[in-house]
Amino acid sequence: MKELRAMLRLGACTVLPLILFALILARLRSLPPEPGRDTPAPSAARESEEPETAASEPREPLPFSPDRKRRVRLITPEGTLDLTMAEYLPGVIAAEMPASFPAEALKAQAVAARTDTVWRQAGRSPHPDGACCSDPGCCKAWLSEAELRARWGEDYDRFSATVREAAEATDGLVLLYGGEPIFAAFHACSPGRTEASENVWIEALPYLRSVTSPETPDTVPDFTSSVRLSYNELRQTAAEQYPGLVLTGPGETWLTEAQYSDSGRLLTVKLGNTLLTGTQLRFLLGLRSTAVSWTFGDEEIRFEARGYGHGVGMSQYGARQMALDGTDWRGILAHYYPGTTVGNMPDP
Numbered sequence: 022m023k024e025l026r027a028m029l030r031l032g033a034c035t036v037l038p039l040i041l042f043a044l045i046l047a048r049l050r051s052l053p054p055e056p057g058r059d060t061p062a063p064s065a066a067r068e069s070e071e072p073e074t075a076a077s078e079p080r081e082p083l084p085f086s087p088d089r090k091r092r093v094r095l096i097t098p099e100g101t102l103d104l105t106m107a108e109y110l111p112g113v114i115a116a117e118m119p120a121s122f123p124a125e126a127l128k129a130q131a132v133a134a135r136t137d138t139v140w141r142q143a144g145r146s147p148h149p150d151g152a153c154c155s156d157p158g159c160c161k162a163w164l165s166e167a168e169l170r171a172r173w174g175e176d177y178d179r180f181s182a183t184v185r186e187a188a189e190a191t192d193g194l195v196l197l198y199g200g201e202p203i204f205a206a207f208h209a210c211s212p213g214r215t216e217a218s219e220n221v222w223i224e225a226l227p228y229l230r231s232v233t234s235p236e237t238p239d240t241v242p243d244f245t246s247s248v249r250l251s252y253n254e255l256r257q258t259a260a261e262q263y264p265g266l267v268l269t270g271p272g273e274t275w276l277t278e279a280q281y282s283d284s285g286r287l288l289t290v291k292l293g294n295t296l297l298t299g300t301q302l303r304f305l306l307g308l309r310s311t312a313v314s315w316t317f318g319d320e321e322i323r324f325e326a327r328g329y330g331h332g333v334g335m336s337q338y339g340a341r342q343m344a345l346d347g348t349d350w351r352g353i354l355a356h357y358y359p360g361t362t363v364g365n366m367p368d369p
């Protein structure tokens with residue numbers, strides 16, 4: 022990443038493709054290791070609940086459906102599928118957000134996911150021919166009808182209608198900045214504020230600023246999480262990942278010079294003799310976010326993280342809370358992606 026930063030300093034105008042490629046790379050790197058996800062895993066318990074708001078009236082399909090005309094090439098473990106956006110998107114929404122979330126949050130998720138797909142198709146996909154894959158650690162999660170039937174059981178008809186409605190209600194609409202589809206990053210939840218893009222990746226994107234986010238520990242399961250490591254475990258884990266990293270002296274002296282962003286997330290910290298970014302520490306220790314603090318015990322270090330995910334762009338639990346408080350999908354997206362407009366997706 023340092024090399025990329027140096028390259029980017031050479032001249033922003035000539036390296037836009039590099040920036041975009043680096044953003045994709047950084048996004049891949051930012052995703053948490055298994056079993057963590059940056060989005061709320063829709064739990065069976067949660068989805069057996071009633072929807073959190075009354076389902077909106079089903080809408081007649083539009084006479085002209087951009088989503089049914091748009092092709093999406095999808096790479097799955099079982100093979101490559103040629104789908105329309107209308108066929109693809111509900112499987113993404115269902116995989117990325119609990120179907121019991123309010124309808125307006127699901128619509129916001131639909132637009133973010135459609136935007137991300139179109140953004141990748143415009144020469145930024147890591148796969149040939151602008152394809153997307155169903156690996157949440159690479160592109161976006163996607164679940165097939167069979168997988169959703171297994172997940173939702175007797176609620177399949179109800180929830181599949183819910184996610185399909187979120188896609189159809191926003192048919193063909195994407196988030197634009199300067200007339201172009203944006204890099205529509207999203208994450209599970211934020212502790213108070215989202216994070217600015219440059220604090221996680223490379224580029225300070227004008228529409229990925231730090232904004233307030235209304236979810237609270239009372240409204241998000243496992244809002245706070247902890248990881249405990251003995252001093253020996255930390256030394257071994259760090260040495261495996263960073264062979265030059267040396268930890269000597271009392272354990273309380275191993276983590277120094279911590280720098281935090283305005284949103285309260287760890288930017289950099291010195292672990293022994295090595296400066297790590299907050300994201301590097303997050304993945305080294307399997308933390309759910311970089312909004313992390315730590316305490317030193319006699320036998321172990323206890324890391325406590327708040328929120329879940331990289332923190333950039335739309336918070337899904339924040340979108341849920343905004344929807345419950347009466348904000349529609351356009352208002353949710355305008356809040357989390359400031360300066361953007363909603364418009365038709367451009368031709369491929």
Ligand SMILES: [Zn+2]
Pocket residue numbers: 147148153154155156159160161
């Ligand atoms: Zn992929």
